[in-house]
Amino acid sequence: MGILEVKNVNKRFGGLQALGDVNLSVAENTVHAIIGPNGAGKSTLLNCLVGKLIPDTGSVMFAGQSVLGRKPYEINQMGISRVFQTPEIFGDLSVMENMMIPLLAKRDGSFRMHAIESLEDERELRAEAEKMLDEVNMLDKQDMHSASMSRGDKRRLEMAMCLIQRPKLLLLDEPTAGMARADTNNTIDLLKEIKEKRDITMCIIEHDMHVVFSLADRITVLAQGTPLVEDTPENIKGHPKVKEAYLGEAA
């Protein structure tokens, strides 16, 4: 049994079958990549995992519990964090504030509102945020207005915001899209490092095969909403079906 078990998930948007009978099993403490051409349904699948969409049929189990019918914030509390395809950060706020929010959310939940205490006194949280920022090499940017940063930085910030909550499962939707080569390599190193340091399962959607083959333990190929194959990177590389559906396009 994997930490994430997706069974027979279907999702239609009007006449479009975005997901058709998707089965996916992600083993604990592995990096599982999902690849597939544009419009294959990769983001839709993630949306079904985090409660943004509810599948028409099928089941999604995380750590033995169903996520279906739960609100996004409840699913997050179960230990799933998500990095979006377009960075979702608190653009009006500084980098440090962006880091404090997930920490406060995790510590306080919804019913412990500290309305009179000063944010300045949260030294422990601040130290934790600084440590995380240091890990993603953004400590020098902590006072920056987050909306004014480069796309790569925004993405790294979002990743840090997810990681600081110590999720069991991290979902990454094209974490290197729009990044320069050097930034992409940094991201690969960062994810590897994080993987080594803690117990975390990652599910990563990526178009960049360099990233996929550097990180993934297993790969699922999705095409037109249905998984074509699931295998190790070595086997996927030479798989004829995959070449036809996906790699063939790039080559």
Place this chain on the structure above:
Amino acid sequence: MLGIKGKDLSVFILVAVLALLAPFLLNPFPVDSAMAQFNAGYPDLMQRFVIFGIFAIGFNILFGLTGYLSFGHAAFLGVGSYAAIWMMKLVSLNIVPGIIMAIVFAGLFSVLVGYISLRRSGIYFSILTLAFAQMSYALAYSVLTPITGGETGLQIKPGDTPLLSNVAEGEIGRANFFGLEMSDSSVITLGGWEFTMNVGYYVCAVVMIAAFYLAIRIFRSPFGMMLRAVKSNQQRMNYTGLNSKPYTLAAFVISGMYAGLAGGLMVAMDTQVGPERMFWTASGEVVLMTILGGAGTLIGPVLGAGFIKYMENIVSKINSTVLHEWFAFLPDGMEDFLVTIFYPFVGKGWHLTLGLMFMAVVIFLPGGLVQGGQKIAAMFRGKKAAEKDGKTANQQTPAE
């Protein structure tokens, strides 16, 4: 000091000093001078400055922090007023119980309104709050007449004998603060100047300073941070494991209680209330105050409230005779010409002036008057720095 520091502390001290010295600062012109009509230092108006300041400070906790634009906050002002007047009619002419009940009832009502309205966001939220407020207004006007006095409203009458206060037969009870009557004033005369120190005003001013202090603490708290996060990116907030509903509801209720406090103080200063206090224009006014001053900034709402109330009470009093006096030194033709030009903007036309100013602020200074002040300050600082050593290491400060 007091758990706030740096810039916040300076802003707090500034507001406190302005409020406490208002009777002097607002009366800069000698009584018999031609400019005396610009004096705003009379109790009635000063009370309105600070009461609407409280209203706007509270509104800003909701709108400035969470971005939820309520168009129905006058309902809470009204509920607070009705609660306060009933306390004064029945229980005590001391304003304290009345004000406490005003806050309590406005708070309870805002739990109801907030719980329902916050199920939607954006324009739908605004419309829901507006609907609630208009409904309250209409009900106060009609079916609730036994409680609200309908069209004529409620006031303290000769027959009212509150339980805890001794009112002689036939006498009209007067609001007091442990014996100090709200209407008590002492006038200080210095040369040609007159300054009125009024008990009611100082009660309001002290309450306003306290309310402002609390708002600063809320703005700088983890709670305030979460509210900002909700405003900034609701999507990210949802996936950050926090149910934002209780937070926004808490902000809504707090701002409703501020409105109730303002309503209670209004009654304490002038013991009467009518349903028009809940009319939608009253809800709109606090929106204007907050945006004009600078939503999301600490001092903005206070400035906005003062500004609008000043316009309403001072600019509206300038009539054509006054204009003719001003331009009397010019040749007749010129005088008439200028009077014709200025006339639409003053007197009853003050709404036009306000409207134009509001448009100008929204278009050129989206951060409100506070942003205007910052720009001017930055200009001066920029010049000085340039004169000193030609460095342009000028840090732009965020709008707080």
